[in-house]
Amino acid sequence: MKFAPISDRLTGLGAAKWAVHSESLRRAALGQSIIILSIGEPDLPPPAKVLDQAADSMRSGRTRYAAGQGEPEALLAIANHLSKRSGNPVTPEEVLYTAGTQNGLCTALFTLVEAGDEVLVPDPYYATYEGLVAASGATFVAVPTSPDNGFHVTASAIEAAITPRTKVLLLNNPSNPTGAVLSVQEIDAIGEVCERNDLWIICDEVYADMTFDGTFCSPFDRPHLRHRTLSVSSISKSHALPGFRAGWVACPAEVTPRLVLVAEAMLFGSQPFIEDALAVALNETHPEVERMRAAYKERAAVLVDAFADATSVSARLPEGGMFIMLDIRKTGLTGEEFAWRLLDEESVGTMPGESFGSGGAGHVRVALTVESDLLKEASLRIRRLADTCLAERK
Numbered sequence: 001m002k003f004a005p006i007s008d009r010l011t012g013l014g015a016a017k018w019a020v021h022s023e024s025l026r027r028a029a030l031g032q033s034i035i036i037l038s039i040g041e042p043d044l045p046p047p048a049k050v051l052d053q054a055a056d057s058m059r060s061g062r063t064r065y066a067a068g069q070g071e072p073e074a075l076l077a078i079a080n081h082l083s084k085r086s087g088n089p090v091t092p093e094e095v096l097y098t099a100g101t102q103n104g105l106c107t108a109l110f111t112l113v114e115a116g117d118e119v120l121v122p123d124p125y126y127a128t129y130e131g132l133v134a135a136s137g138a139t140f141v142a143v144p145t146s147p148d149n150g151f152h153v154t155a156s157a158i159e160a161a162i163t164p165r166t167k168v169l170l171l172n173n174p175s176n177p178t179g180a181v182l183s184v185q186e187i188d189a190i191g192e193v194c195e196r197n198d199l200w201i202i203c204d205e206v207y208a209d210m211t212f213d214g215t216f217c218s219p220f221d222r223p224h225l226r227h228r229t230l231s232v233s234s235i236s237k238s239h240a241l242p243g244f245r246a247g248w249v250a251c252p253a254e255v256t257p258r259l260v261l262v263a264e265a266m267l268f269g270s271q272p273f274i275e276d277a278l279a280v281a282l283n284e285t286h287p288e289v290e291r292m293r294a295a296y297k298e299r300a301a302v303l304v305d306a307f308a309d310a311t312s313v314s315a316r317l318p319e320g321g322m323f324i325m326l327d328i329r330k331t332g333l334t335g336e337e338f339a340w341r342l343l344d345e346e347s348v349g350t351m352p353g354e355s356f357g358s359g360g361a362g363h364v365r366v367a368l369t370v371e372s373d374l375l376k377e378a379s380l381r382i383r384r385l386a387d388t389c390l391a392e393r394k
């Protein structure tokens with residue numbers, strides 16, 4: 001039997017990255033007591049009003065096919081949400097409803113790139129990005145960042161990676177796994193490089209509402225960059241509803257019909273009752289959302305404090321998102337080795353930094369998705385192992 005090259009290109013880009021996580025789940029299912037900090041699944045409850053709306057809409061018959069671009073109420077809610085955030089008006093014509101951020105990113109890439117094109121991605125990067133770019137046929141080009149400045153990608157690093165084939169910069173802001181949040185100045189400097197080299201910017205902003213000091217900036221919010229920016233997000237994280245698969249792409253109005261063509265080829269519309277729920281999520285203020293942001297920030301501080309006087313492991317406060325990177329380079333182990341030993345010897349499941357690209361080497365990523373007390377217990381175990389490894393090294 002013959003298959004199209006897409007599945008060959010995707011082979012090896014999935015399961016291996018998640019091996020420690022999968023093994024953590026397997027051991028937990030066997031009854032072992034494992035602290036699972038390996039996946040970004042929100043643990044706090046979603047807003048009750050949003051759930052009620054989904055149920056009400058479903059019962060009232062909103063179960064038919066939705067419009068390809070999205071239902072008018074959902075598109076308006078997304079446009080208003082983005083207008084409020086940026087202070088610049090966004091219209092429904094500039095929005096595509098998608099089945100979450102992942103689907104939005106896929107739709108955007110399929111619309112903009114093909115084999116022969118290059119997509120620049122700051123490294124470390126979210127674990128599905130290699131697969132997304134490979135699926136599009138384009139070539140993935142990692143742009144190095146450094147732990148020394150909190151993994152903030154610089155305009156000069158991006159510029160150095162550009163070739164005549166570069167077509168897209170795929171930014172993730174706030175970043176998973178690093179927690180880096182780009183400032184207005186950084187966005188403008190990066191945008192200037194993209195202007196000069198005529199690059200599209202696809203910005204994954206799924207953690208935008210979880211910026212800890214509240215100063216989130218998107219290239220889509222910058223009037224001079226908006227014509228080359230596709231801003232992708234969802235309510236998966238902000239409203240703890242990953243299973244709803246409810247998100248969007250905001251883009252220049254002339255791009256929307258192109259995206260709709262690709263979206264209709266993949267899904268041909270989503271679930272109207274979920275779109276109604278997304279409209280309620282974005283149109284109203286929900287205390288649960290602020291509670292979540294505060295909880296992630298507080299939990300990150302628990303870990304930073306726990307390692308403040310450690311010599312074997314350190315952590316920097318993330319600027320947003322729901323993860324923290326632990327620097328275990330002093331132990332002499334790779335992130336992969338440390339994560340496996342942490343699971344085997346201390347029953348804590350984390351993600352090796354290398355699962356997010358070579359830029360994550362010597363780190364492990366911790367998801368802030370358990371209560372502070374359990375995180376404190378995890379931090380004691382992490383520190384004990386890091387100290388042991390350091391002692392073994394000496």
Ligand SMILES: Cc1ncc(COP(=O)(O)O)c(C=O)c1O
Pocket residue numbers: 040099100101102103126172175176204206233234235236242246247
């Ligand atoms: C950076 C990043 N982008 C996208 C996603 C997927 O988001 P969604 O559920 O909206 O598809 C995740 C989920 O962990 C993520 O961390």
